[in-house]
Amino acid sequence: MTDSTSASDVEQTRELPFDAAVVERTADETGVGADDLTDALLVLDAELLGNHSEYEGGYDYVTVDGRRAYLVDEAVWEAFAASFDLDEELLAAARRAHDEQARLLFDSSVESAPPAEDAVGVVVGVDTAEEMV
Incomplete structure (x- = not known):
C-alpha cells in the first residue's frame, strides 16, 4: 500500500474481483483517481454479476479464486x-483494469491458452452458487 492508498481504498477493492495492485497501477498509469476508478469498477461489476450467461457460451473464460475472466470482442x-454514463477517460481506465486483471487470471490458470492480443478482458466476481463450471 502506497502513501496515497488509504485503508478504505483497499477495503473497497476487496469487494471487487480485482487485485488492489491492478487498481492502483491502472489509476497511476492512466491518471484517474483510485477512488473514481474503484467506484466505476464497482458499478460495472454490479451490472456484470448477473450476466455471466451472456459471455459463457461464446467466449473463452477461466475461473480463478472466485473470479471469472472472459476474453471478448472489442464490440x-x-x-x-x-450503457454507462461515465466519462471516456474513466471508462478507458476501467477497461484497462479489466483487461490486465483478465490476462493475469488467464496466465495463472493452468488450463488456459494465452489470451489473444486483440481480445478484451472482462472480469467479474463469481458467487459459489453461480459457478457452474
Missing part, C-alpha cells in the same frame, strides 16, 4: 461500456 466491451 462487446464497447456495447457494454456505452
Whole structure:
C-alpha cells in the first residue's frame, strides 16, 4: 500500500474481483483517481454479476479464486461500456483494469491458452452458487 492508498481504498477493492495492485497501477498509469476508478469498477461489476450467461457460451473464460475472466470482442466491451454514463477517460481506465486483471487470471490458470492480443478482458466476481463450471 502506497502513501496515497488509504485503508478504505483497499477495503473497497476487496469487494471487487480485482487485485488492489491492478487498481492502483491502472489509476497511476492512466491518471484517474483510485477512488473514481474503484467506484466505476464497482458499478460495472454490479451490472456484470448477473450476466455471466451472456459471455459463457461464446467466449473463452477461466475461473480463478472466485473470479471469472472472459476474453471478448472489442464490440462487446464497447456495447457494454456505452450503457454507462461515465466519462471516456474513466471508462478507458476501467477497461484497462479489466483487461490486465483478465490476462493475469488467464496466465495463472493452468488450463488456459494465452489470451489473444486483440481480445478484451472482462472480469467479474463469481458467487459459489453461480459457478457452474
